[in-house]
Amino acid sequence: MKKFEEKTIRTETIYDGKVVKLQVDDVTLPDGKTSKRELIKHAGAVGIIPITKDHKIVFVEQYRKPLEKSLVEIPAGKLEEGEDPLVTALRELEEETGYTASSPKFITSFYTSPGFADEIMYLYMAKDLEPIEHPAAGDDDEFIELIELTLDEAKQYVKDKKIHDAKTNYAILYLQTLERM
Known part of the structure; x- marks a missing residue:
């Protein structure tokens, strides 16, 4: 037992x-x-931290109905049944940002709300971004805007609660840790 x-x-x-x-x-x-x-x-989900060649983080801003407001977040999406999280990460990166990456790095996984949900989130980072000429279309019911921020700007967004979700805060903390190493 x-x-x-x-x-x-x-x-x-x-x-x-x-x-x-x-x-x-x-x-x-x-x-x-x-x-x-x-x-x-x-089913689980994936988040990806896209870093441009000029060291900016690519975020998406979208309306979150449960909160009745928009948030700025790292690109993310739900795993399809039986799908490898890396495949999900690359799909969401393409659909939400128009970029692809040749070698995303797995960072970690974590449970988002273990008190009432079994959702697990896989987190990746991609530094080798390449724009896609004709990216796959995103979800029909998803309306997003891209925002590129430096790490310092992203930390200010956290203070201002424009970034206010767990996965994106985790991503920023991770990047801060790398900066200190």
């Missing part, structure tokens, strides 16, 4: 959508009592 494991007694799927699946599990707790857990199941 795993430490603090909660055994699932019953699972009820509430919603099975394009991006997430919502389920409610009845569980037995380590002390023998029972409880309910509301869970979001997600």
Whole structure:
């Protein structure tokens, strides 16, 4: 038995959508009592930190409906079923920025909200950007604008809460760490 494991007694799927699946599990707790857990199941996602030849970071600004505002973020997207995260990273880089990269570097992976979701985010960095003459089209319902910032400008965006999501903040912290090495 795993430490603090909660055994699932019953699972009820509430919603099975394009991006997430919502389920409610009845569980037995380590002390023998029972409880309910509301869970979001997600295929996983990828974020990529694109760095131009003049050392600027390529971000996308897009409207985020749950927040009712726009955020500036690193390019990212959902994994397709069975898709390698590197393939997703290159696809999102092309669709969202019009660039490709010959050798993106895997940085890390992390869970985005482990208290209620199983989404894992894979993070890559690409420094060898090349523009694509005819890039693949992005999602029909996605409207984005490209923004190129220096690391110092990106840190100011964090202070101003224009950059305010976990994956992009993680990316900026990572780049700050590299700068200090």
